Amino acid sequence: MARRYDPERRQRIIDAAIRVVGEKGIAGLSHRSVAAEADVPLGSTTYHFKTLDELLVAALRQTNEGFAKVVAGSDVFEAPRSGLAAGLAAVLGEWLAGERTAVELEYELYLAALRRPALRPVAAEWCAGVADELARRTDPVTARALVALMDGICLQALLTDAVYEEEYARDMLARIIDGAPDEDADGAGADRPGERGAPGT
Numbered sequence: 001m002a003r004r005y006d007p008e009r010r011q012r013i014i015d016a017a018i019r020v021v022g023e024k025g026i027a028g029l030s031h032r033s034v035a036a037e038a039d040v041p042l043g044s045t046t047y048h049f050k051t052l053d054e055l056l057v058a059a060l061r062q063t064n065e066g067f068a069k070v071v072a073g074s075d076v077f078e079a080p081r082s083g084l085a086a087g088l089a090a091v092l093g094e095w096l097a098g099e100r101t102a103v104e105l106e107y108e109l110y111l112a113a114l115r116r117p118a119l120r121p122v123a124a125e126w127c128a129g130v131a132d133e134l135a136r137r138t139d140p141v142t143a144r145a146l147v148a149l150m151d152g153i154c155l156q157a158l159l160t161d162a163v164y165e166e167e168y169a170r171d172m173l174a175r176i177i178d179g180a181p182d183e184d185a186d187g188a189g190a191d192r193p194g195e196r197g198a199p200g201t
Contacts, residue, residue: 018105063106088146096154107154
């Protein structure tokens, strides 16, 4: 019998994997549990994803879109530098105030990279993508520090079930931004770390 053409089956399997992890955690993820959730033959899951790590990579990439959508819906990266801290704090607040299960799932898959090396490049992609955008408004070193702080604030809020404090986040983000070189003020010819000329030149 010819295989029935089903162009959306791969996506349905990814969606099912995300639901399984959301309900049972990563420990409950298997090709069999995903096949049952997606209502597809077991062979379909192994056809599209040879290993569970491949399936988790696809799931992590998709869940990473949650924060990206919130950012895309804001103008935080277009705001003046003076408003960047407030903008970032507001974006974090909007994301954390969204569907809690989706936010927790995004972090559960993100943190799974601790024990599953195959997920680390995807986790790094998320950090690098946000940092690249922030570097356009600050500089690469400051951007990395901002990503690390935002990551830590979100993780603490999720792990301790604490209320997100937007004012605190804004103030801490501002400390990092205000301590960074202002490239708009420095001008195109200003020295940057690692670019300073040798003495006497």
